[in-house]
Amino acid sequence: MQMTTMRLREALRAAMVEEMERDPEVFLLGEEVGHYQGAYKVTEGMLARFGARRVIDTPIAESGFAGLAIGAAMVGMRPIVEFMTWNFSAVAFDQIINNAAKLRQMSGGQLKVPIVFRAPNGSARQVGSQHSHAMEHFYAHVPGLKCIAPATPADAYGMLKTAIRDDDPVLLFESETLYSLSGDVPDDPSFTVPFGVARVAREGKDVSLISYSRAVHTCLEAAEQLAKAGVDAEVIDLRSLRPLDEAALVAAVSKTHRAVVVHEGWPYGGVGAELVDRVQRLAFDQLDAPVLRVCFLDVPMPYNAALERLVIPQVDRVIEAVKSVTYAR
Amino acid sequence: MTNVPELAALYRKMQLIRRVEEEAARAYAQGKIGGFLHLYIGQEAIAVGADAALRPTDYALTTYRDHGLALARGMSARALMAELFGKATGACQGLGGSMHVFDAERRMLGGYGIVGGHLPLATGTAFASKYRGDGGVTICFFGEGSVPIGEFHEAMTLASLWKLPIVFVCENNGYAMGTPIDRVLPVHEVTSHAVSYGIPSDRFVVECVREVVTRIGAAVERARTESTPTLVECLTYRFRGHSMSDPGKYRTSEEVEAHKRRDPLVRARAELVAERGEAAAAAIDAEIEAEVADAVAFSDTSPEPTADVLEPTTYAGPFAR
Numbered sequence: 001m002q003m004t005t006m007r008l009r010e011a012l013r014a015a016m017v018e019e020m021e022r023d024p025e026v027f028l029l030g031e032e033v034g035h036y037q038g039a040y041k042v043t044e045g046m047l048a049r050f051g052a053r054r055v056i057d058t059p060i061a062e063s064g065f066a067g068l069a070i071g072a073a074m075v076g077m078r079p080i081v082e083f084m085t086w087n088f089s090a091v092a093f094d095q096i097i098n099n100a101a102k103l104r105q106m107s108g109g110q111l112k113v114p115i116v117f118r119a120p121n122g123s124a125r126q127v128g129s130q131h132s133h134a135m136e137h138f139y140a141h142v143p144g145l146k147c148i149a150p151a152t153p154a155d156a157y158g159m160l161k162t163a164i165r166d167d168d169p170v171l172l173f174e175s176e177t178l179y180s181l182s183g184d185v186p187d188d189p190s191f192t193v194p195f196g197v198a199r200v201a202r203e204g205k206d207v208s209l210i211s212y213s214r215a216v217h218t219c220l221e222a223a224e225q226l227a228k229a230g231v232d233a234e235v236i237d238l239r240s241l242r243p244l245d246e247a248a249l250v251a252a253v254s255k256t257h258r259a260v261v262v263h264e265g266w267p268y269g270g271v272g273a274e275l276v277d278r279v280q281r282l283a284f285d286q287l288d289a290p291v292l293r294v295c296f297l298d299v300p301m302p303y304n305a306a307l308e309r310l311v312i313p314q315v316d317r318v319i320e321a322v323k324s325v326t327y328a329r
Numbered sequence: 330m331t332n333v334p335e336l337a338a339l340y341r342k343m344q345l346i347r348r349v350e351e352e353a354a355r356a357y358a359q360g361k362i363g364g365f366l367h368l369y370i371g372q373e374a375i376a377v378g379a380d381a382a383l384r385p386t387d388y389a390l391t392t393y394r395d396h397g398l399a400l401a402r403g404m405s406a407r408a409l410m411a412e413l414f415g416k417a418t419g420a421c422q423g424l425g426g427s428m429h430v431f432d433a434e435r436r437m438l439g440g441y442g443i444v445g446g447h448l449p450l451a452t453g454t455a456f457a458s459k460y461r462g463d464g465g466v467t468i469c470f471f472g473e474g475s476v477p478i479g480e481f482h483e484a485m486t487l488a489s490l491w492k493l494p495i496v497f498v499c500e501n502n503g504y505a506m507g508t509p510i511d512r513v514l515p516v517h518e519v520t521s522h523a524v525s526y527g528i529p530s531d532r533f534v535v536e537c538v539r540e541v542v543t544r545i546g547a548a549v550e551r552a553r554t555e556s557t558p559t560l561v562e563c564l565t566y567r568f569r570g571h572s573m574s575d576p577g578k579y580r581t582s583e584e585v586e587a588h589k590r591r592d593p594l595v596r597a598r599a600e601l602v603a604e605r606g607e608a609a610a611a612a613i614d615a616e617i618e619a620e621v622a623d624a625v626a627f628s629d630t631s632p633e634p635t636a637d638v639l640e641p642t643t644y645a646g647p648f649a650r
Contacts (some may be wrong), residue, residue: 027460059490064449064483071453074438075388077460094480098443099450107439109642146649167645186458195649204577232402278585 002231003184009042011153015160016080018189020050026164028038029056029065030082039084040120040179066092070100075116078164083119086135100169101144116163118172122214123301123312127131132301140241146206147241148195149173151216153183155239158193175214196243204234207322208252209260210275212238215313219262222318241271250283257288258325262313267295269288289325330647331382331546339538340597341487341613343373346397349406349596350619353413356575362413366427369397371568374593375500376401378541379468382549388436388454390447391470393428395440406624416631424642445475448484455495458558466552473519473532474505489526494552499562507569507579523560532562538597
């Protein structure tokens with residue numbers, strides 16, 4: 001397959017541009033997506049390409065414009081809502097959980113809501129507690145929503161295309177820290193990546209590091225260091241949180257018998273707790289050690305750089321967890 | 330000017346709503362309807378008059394007090410009553426219930442249970458009409474209790490900013506649940522907000538269903554021809570409590586009785602009798618009685634939904650677990 005090397009933000013943009021060219025019912029709205037060219041430059045050039053009818057700058061009214069987009073979707077349009085960050089979706093929480101996630105069910109299946117919400121998620125660099133939420137844990141809880149969190153440009157491209165074509169509400173969790181990550185993306189405009197299929201980011205036999213989004217790269221770095229110490233770690237990139245690839249979890253644990261879940265966001269409940277539940281329920285006999293989680297420390301994100309580093313999952317904490325599950329003290 | 334339908338047709342729908350809801354209240358007391366049941370009794374002229382000003386292809390959204398709008402839009406008494414009974418034959422297969430009545434075909438896009446939450450949705454259907462250039466208008470009903478919440482103001486802002494073809498209809502019945510307007514709104518004229526959003530407004534006391542058609546009709550026409558939103562405030566009164574569990578102790582019986590003496594349904598019937606004779610009104614009443622009795626019998630004998638309905642109504646595609 002012919003490939004083009006591009007940054008993750010360019011891959012997201014390419015997916016949106018191609019889908020908007022393919023389907024006139026797709027449109028984009030959000031704060032600063034047009035004239036400003038995107039708060040993180042994901043939408044750069046799109047206003048010039050599609051005009052203000054389809055690339056729409058909104059006032060700072062998340063509940064208003066998220067609700068507007070859901071309303072447009074329930075009569076068949078395919079909006080892409082860009083929140084400046086997922087943190088700000090908190091003021092549109094009602095629209096997402098009470099309307100986007102419920103309209104199909106409340107209407108007895110008469111309506112569908114083909115909408116995409118996307119934004120950077122999780123920690124960035126010293127942006128403080130209100131701008132560092134890992135919001136996927138809140139949303140993955142809700143039936144009616146789909147939640148995806150790719151870690152590479154190719155997956156960002158392929159999964160955003162799948163999301164735009166999907167008839168259900170899809171929430172795409174990006175990371176500011178990955179926007180400049182380069183990678184090969186297929187030149188084929190028909191290339192898509194399905195939901196619910198995990199990717200083996202690194203083969204290994206001793207322990208499975210299960211992760212998604214930014215933390216995949218932390219795991220890959222940890223795996224490199226572990227390799228030097230003689231531990232062959234596998235890295236599973238879930239890509240999709242809801243639906244979740246249970247078969248991949250079972251396959252990984254059946255192979256390595258040990259797992260560490262690594263993600264941004266707090267330990268109480270959340271995606272990591274869900275993963276641990278599935279692994280112990282579906283592959284209990286395969287486990288040689290308890291499954292551990294490496295998450296944010298259980299505090300609001302501090303501003304101070306050193307303390308922030310302490311709270312966010314780092315390579316050393318992943319390695320510590322691996323040592324624990326392999327009983328290699 | 331909006332074409333006003335025959336009074337007989339308007340009265341028929343008003344009477345249908347009244348009688349369906351009276352029977353729903355009875356069924357609720359009998360335990361056949363669960364959860365919340367918010368009756369529209371006293372306010373029927375608004376949904377019926379507004380619907381008469383709309384095309385069948387226009388979109389309509391409202392609050393949890395949604396039975397009246399559903400019937401006004403043409404939903405059958407059977408489909409509504411069966412939904413209230415939670416039956417598989419209900420408008421939403423028994424999944425929505427009283428507060429969430431949808432009929433996509435008739436562009437009845439729901440009753441919503443979170444105060445204010447559907448106003449942004451309505452701006453979205455209006456946005457879709459404008460984007461597609463299909464000439465459609467959206468009408469969005471809500472109570473004066475929605476005015477303090479942010480979504481009211483966000484929806485007004487977006488509708489005005491983007492000149493969306495929408496009519497916001499505030500059904501001001503004086504009470505947000507049990508709280509009178511003067512304890513929750515610093516400014517009692519809801520239409521005063523229209524000034525700050527730079528949109529036209531209209532405010533009137535609902536006494537005559539035909540006046541509702543022309544007053545809301547003017548706003549619908551403005552939305553359709555100029556793509557300009559309007560905020561309409563209908564001063565009205567609900568004769569029953571907020572929901573079935575509300576005995577309405579916060580209102581005096583004198584106040585309620587005074588409003589009942591000005592019941593727009595009674596007025597519509599009196600005008601119909603004056604124009605067409607008692608026999609014409611009585612014939613409609615008899616038809617409605619039969620229709621409502623049929624709806625109750627249908628709902629009583631309809632099957633319950635089964636568990637296989639749950640997953641396909643949660644996701645359009647494969648279930649995401």
